[in-house]
Amino acid sequence: MQLDQARIAIRERSWSENLDLALHVLRTHGAALAGCALIGMAPAALLNHAALTWAHSGSFAEESRRPTYYFLMILVMIEAPLVTAPITLYLGRALFVAKPRPRELARDFFVCLPQLILLQVILRTILIVPVITWIIPYGLWPYLNEVILLERNPLIRRRGQVSTLKRNALLHHGNSGDFLAQALGAGCLAAMLVAALTWTQDSLLENLLGLHLGLKAETIEVQIAMWLVVLYFTVARFLGYLDQRIRNEGWEVELLLRAERERLVRKIG
Helix, strand or coil: CCCCCCCCCCCCCCHHHHHHHHHHHHHHCHHHHHHHHHHHHHHHHHHHHHHHHHHCCCCCCHHHHHHHHHHHHHHHHHHHHHHCHHHHHHHHHHCCCCCCCHHHHHHHHHHHHHHHHHHHHHHHHHHHCCCCCCHHHHHHCCCHHHHHHHHCCCCCCECCECCHHHHHHHHHCCCHHHHHHHHHHHHHHHHHHHHHHHHHHHHHHHHHHCCCCCHHHHHHHHHHHHHHHHHHHHHHHHHHHHHHHHHHHCHHHHHHHHHHHHHHHHHHC
């Protein structure tokens, strides 16, 4: 693994540039990312459908369309960090390795799973359900998932190591305004993409197959659209995390120095 030969150029980029680059990453790593996405998204989609069915006592009434979509959106927001963890782990390794090994990705996932459940699923549920505080995990801590999955700090501070929450605070310090603006922009863009993808599916089914779907089938369309958008923004968020480390910590210089140190160690050894 050559730390100074990343497969994505390590340099500063704007938010809009990262959104554009995310499309190129999806095109280049499409098959692998689709596989990583299905590992988490397929079970989550089935669970959400079962939850919606239970919430409506087995029937989806037309007048309950709006509450149903809100409920589904909250479920996806809570599940997203855990569901997209394999994608982030893959991207972290694919940055330096041509073909990341599934066994290594699985091992990393299970190592990080306790912190993911505690800091992302449980804490995110507490913050998102009241609605008022939903912006905290998205606007103030956008890269907490990357900190947990890629940096793997201990939950409680140890000698010579900072804790995950301390590292998260250091990474996000002083940029709350920018993160908040990006979160609002991403939220608006995500809503438009979900609507466009849902309407596209609905139009194709009606015009090509003559199908007129009820609410139960529409929720499947909405879920497909939501998870596709989540996949896209997971890649964009990973690129934003790289950019944040470059801007705040000079990460590209650190990679060059670490790569040179490894070469010197190999020569001496």
